[in-house]
Amino acid sequence: MNDEQKKSVGEDVMKAIRAGQVHMRPRWHFLLLSALSITGAFIVFLTLLYVTSLGLFFLRDSGAWYAPSFGVRGWFSLLHSLPWLLILFVAIFIVILELLVRRYTLVYKKPLVISVIAILAIVFLGGLAIAQTPFHRTLMLTARAGGLPLGLTQMYGHPLRMPPASDMYHGEIISLMPNGFLLSDEDNGTTTVLLTPDTRLPYGEDFTVGERVVVVGDAAATGTIRAFGVREIDEYPSQE
Amino acid sequence: MQSETDEQVAIRVQQGEAEAFGELIERYQAKLSRYARKFLFETEDAADVIQDVFIKAYENIQSFDASRRFSPWIYRIAHNEFVNALKKRKASRTVFTFDIDTLVPHLTATDTADSAAMERDVRAALEAHLQNVSPKYREPLILYYLEDMDYKEISDILHIPVSTVGVRLARARRMLKDVAGTDTNLI
Numbered sequence: 001m002n003d004e005q006k007k008s009v010g011e012d013v014m015k016a017i018r019a020g021q022v023h024m025r026p027r028w029h030f031l032l033l034s035a036l037s038i039t040g041a042f043i044v045f046l047t048l049l050y051v052t053s054l055g056l057f058f059l060r061d062s063g064a065w066y067a068p069s070f071g072v073r074g075w076f077s078l079l080h081s082l083p084w085l086l087i088l089f090v091a092i093f094i095v096i097l098e099l100l101v102r103r104y105t106l107v108y109k110k111p112l113v114i115s116v117i118a119i120l121a122i123v124f125l126g127g128l129a130i131a132q133t134p135f136h137r138t139l140m141l142t143a144r145a146g147g148l149p150l151g152l153t154q155m156y157g158h159p160l161r162m163p164p165a166s167d168m169y170h171g172e173i174i175s176l177m178p179n180g181f182l183l184s185d186e187d188n189g190t191t192t193v194l195l196t197p198d199t200r201l202p203y204g205e206d207f208t209v210g211e212r213v214v215v216v217g218d219a220a221a222t223g224t225i226r227a228f229g230v231r232e233i234d235e236y237p238s239q240e
Numbered sequence: 241m242q243s244e245t246d247e248q249v250a251i252r253v254q255q256g257e258a259e260a261f262g263e264l265i266e267r268y269q270a271k272l273s274r275y276a277r278k279f280l281f282e283t284e285d286a287a288d289v290i291q292d293v294f295i296k297a298y299e300n301i302q303s304f305d306a307s308r309r310f311s312p313w314i315y316r317i318a319h320n321e322f323v324n325a326l327k328k329r330k331a332s333r334t335v336f337t338f339d340i341d342t343l344v345p346h347l348t349a350t351d352t353a354d355s356a357a358m359e360r361d362v363r364a365a366l367e368a369h370l371q372n373v374s375p376k377y378r379e380p381l382i383l384y385y386l387e388d389m390d391y392k393e394i395s396d397i398l399h400i401p402v403s404t405v406g407v408r409l410a411r412a413r414r415m416l417k418d419v420a421g422t423d424t425n426l427i
Contacts, residue, residue: 013294030303108399
């Protein structure tokens with residue numbers, strides 16, 4: 001660019017400004033954009049929290065969350081019970097959130113992996129805290145009673161809620177037997193659970209009628225399971 | 241002698257003193273033109289792009305936060321305009337692909353103290369071979385060696401982590417060495 005061109009560029013820009021051909025956008029325009037961007041990021045963050053806590057609630061409610069206390073087999077049962085569709089949603093919302101906040105110094109100064117891990121940690125801990133409350137259980141029971149709009153009702157049913165692993169059962173103990181107990185599931189069916197000397201009982205075998213438990217085991221006969229591991233499912237504060 | 245800082249001039253423009261924008265053009269035109277010339281390598285194109293940079297800067301000057309430095313702000317606008325100009329030249333699409341360097345943390349120093357010999361060799365190689373370095377690596381070279389910016393400023397302009405600036409500069413020097421031959425002291 002020679003001196004003539006340089007002079008011309010500066011003069012042309014100033015000429016256009018003086019002639020009113022170029023307009024300065026008002027400050028409120030940028031404030032509005034920032035507000036919309038922050039609001040959008042906040043909504044995406046809340047959605048992430050909701051979806052994550054829903055996934056953790058499903059795992060907790062089905063007992064899959066507790067299966068790792070039975071050892072390696074329990075970990076595999078948990079893996080097979082993960083709500084993959086919800087995990088996909090979480091991944092998509094994290095990408096959206098990252099795109100919304102990437103222009104902020106605090107975020108672009110850090111490698112992507114760090115900000116994604118930070119978002120994941122916050123969302124996981126927040127989701128875990130929400131999953132400890134009766135929030136989702138109340139909504140799920142209301143949904144089952146038809147008290148929620150269709151969209152929300154679907155959130156608490158299949159396919160978002162993955163069926164638990166094929167060797168995993170959960171339900172309420174309806175009667176105790178000398179070598180096990182009778183378990184009722186959500187469909188009011190019953191299953192006999194046999195305890196053997198090899199059954200892993202990380203929290204002991206003092207089971208009581210009415211207690212909700214998760215069982216990992218193999219079918220021994222029709223309606224009977226030989227338990228590999230049994231433990232109680234923690235109840236929600238309002239149910240204690 | 242400049243009695244006012246760039247930020248003070250920018251505040252005057254924000255307050256409606258449009259003529260003060262001429263002062264900012266005066267201060268940045270030569271720098272941005274050099275940046276454009278080295279980055280785009282097309283004189284005609286560069287003049288048009290520089291004009292667009294100043295128009296964008298004027299239109300968006302109310303978004304400038306006067307508590308921060310003006311220089312990285314206007315260079316960021318220039319960077320965006322240059323990238324758009326390169327996008328229009330279809331051959332340079334590779335500049336805009338996802339950059340894995342920004343993904344993971346790098347354990348590189350956040351600034352380097354180049355030896356005088358290395359500095360001299362890099363500058364000589366830049367003059368002769370810059371065009372042969374891809375735009376992604378060409379840009380930090382220009383900003384660091386020709387515009388005398390530090391890693392933090394480059395990070396603010398390119399919106400990449402400071403450690404990534406170091407990685408790109410190291411790779412860029414290696415590329416320069418490859419294209420310049422082995423009789424240089426670039427790394």
